[in-house]
Amino acid sequence: MLNLLIMLSIAVLGALAWSPGATYAQPGQSDTPVTMTGTVTAFKSAPRGEIDGFYLDNGTEVRFPKHWGGAVTQAVAVGAPVRVEGRQHIGRRGDTHVKAQVIVNLNTNARVVIEEAVDISGRITNYTYSRSGRIDGFIMSTGDEVRTPPHLAATIANTLPVGASVRVVGVRKTGKYGEVQIKPDTITNLDTGTVLVIP
Numbered sequence: 060m061l062n063l064l065i066m067l068s069i070a071v072l073g074a075l076a077w078s079p080g081a082t083y084a085q086p087g088q089s090d091t092p093v094t095m096t097g098t099v100t101a102f103k104s105a106p107r108g109e110i111d112g113f114y115l116d117n118g119t120e121v122r123f124p125k126h127w128g129g130a131v132t133q134a135v136a137v138g139a140p141v142r143v144e145g146r147q148h149i150g151r152r153g154d155t156h157v158k159a160q161v162i163v164n165l166n167t168n169a170r171v172v173i174e175e176a177v178d179i180s181g182r183i184t185n186y187t188y189s190r191s192g193r194i195d196g197f198i199m200s201t202g203d204e205v206r207t208p209p210h211l212a213a214t215i216a217n218t219l220p221v222g223a224s225v226r227v228v229g230v231r232k233t234g235k236y237g238e239v240q241i242k243p244d245t246i247t248n249l250d251t252g253t254v255l256v257i258p
Contacts, residue, residue: 090146093157095119096165099139102132112156120156121145123173126235131162134169141165160230174230177241179203180249183223186215196240199227206240207257214255224249229257 097115103122105111110128113121113135121143123131135141144161160174181199189195193212196205197219205227207215219225229243246255 090148090158092145093147094142094144095157096140096142099135099137099141101137115141115143119143121159121162122156123159123162124235127171127173130171134167134171135162135164139164139166174232176229177203177231178226178228179241180224180226183219183221183225185221197221199225203227203231204238204240205229205243205246207243207246211255211257218251218253218255219246219248223251 095115095117097117097119099113100116101114102110103112103114103120105125109125110132111122111125113131115121142161142163142165143157143159145157145159147155148158149155160172160176162171162173163169179199179201181201181203183197184200185198186194187196187198187204187206189209191209193209194207194215195209195212196207197215198204226247226249227241227243228245229241231239231241233239243257246257247253248255
């Protein structure tokens with residue numbers, strides 16, 4: 060009898076926890092592009108009090124770098140209807156949030172572009188270097204600065220020489236101090252056809 064009661068309790072709890080049509084997070088999935096609309100119900104803060112996100116009325120948590128908090132709160136208030144373009148991220152514990160790239164206040168059309176998708180071509184005019192002297196990116200003839208991980212310094216030097224024509228696909232980001240850089244997803248050497256996928 061006791062075993063029957065335990066099994067019945069487990070079945071009831073399982074039925075309560077599962078709801079049809081719900082999307083359940085799978086840890087380890089890569090970020091997927093999303094666009095959603097909703098009403099801002101509350102802002103969220105980082106440990107030191109900086110605004111680094113907000114919640115929508117459908118329960119979605121939207122996050123952005125804390126140095127963007129001032130720009131976002133000027134464009135959006137609690138109660139404002141918004142459109143958020145970004146990437147859905149699933150954390151290690153299965154928690155899901157959206158990393159915002161563009162936030163639009165649908166009442167005022169105020170727009171905050173945190174990351175801008177780019178697909179540009181040009182020549183490499185010079186490398187940039189980390190403090191340790193390793194290549195950590197390059198400058199393009201378009202004037203754009205492309206930032207690459209320092210551990211790829213040798214690969215960049217061997218496959219993307221200064222003067223090479225390249226195509227860069229990624230996002231243009233504005234840093235904490237106003238620096239504008241491109242974080243690439245792929246870099247193609249148009250002279251050789253070599254494609255580098257940047258982790």
